[in-house]
Amino acid sequence: VHRPKPMVTDAVDFWLDLPPGRRPTAIAAGSDLLAAQTIQTLRARGLALPDDCSVTGYDDEPFAAMLDPPLTTLRVSWADMGRAAADLLLEVIDNGDGGADEDVRRVVVSACLVQRKSVGPPRGRGADGGGA
Secondary structure: OOOOOOHHHHHHHHHHOOOHHHOOOEEEOOOHHHHHHHHHHHHHOOOOOOOOOEEEEEOOOHHHHHOOOOOEEEEEOHHHHHHHHHHHHHHHHHHOOOOOOOOOOOOOOOEEEEOOOOOOOOOOEOOOOOEO
16 A cells, blocks of 8 residues: 655655754644644654644644644634625625736634644743743
8 A cells, every 4th residue: 555645744854854943843734634744744753742843733623632732723713714705706796896806805704723732832942932
């Protein structure tokens, strides 16, 4: 069985191969699944979470709380996002516009930071961010 290496592994390996002063102390993944793969890769390289590197996800998938450590993630309201998208679509239909040269719109939907155990101050720094 061929199991391709997740792309996140290449990215994390690249970051960890940087000189010590340039390595990230936190990684914000674009989804909880990518965050889980990031945690797996960090652990395979012998790093402790969150002491050596913090990891956050996005979506608050049910498995996020079951990871080790439980994943800090951003929960968004998909209902609010869908409602906003539908409102914009109806506006385009009603106005008969929506061409490529339209103004960019910013739509803000509610989100909630779900704090768990995958985030902490980097090793050698206190809670105030100062050195050891």
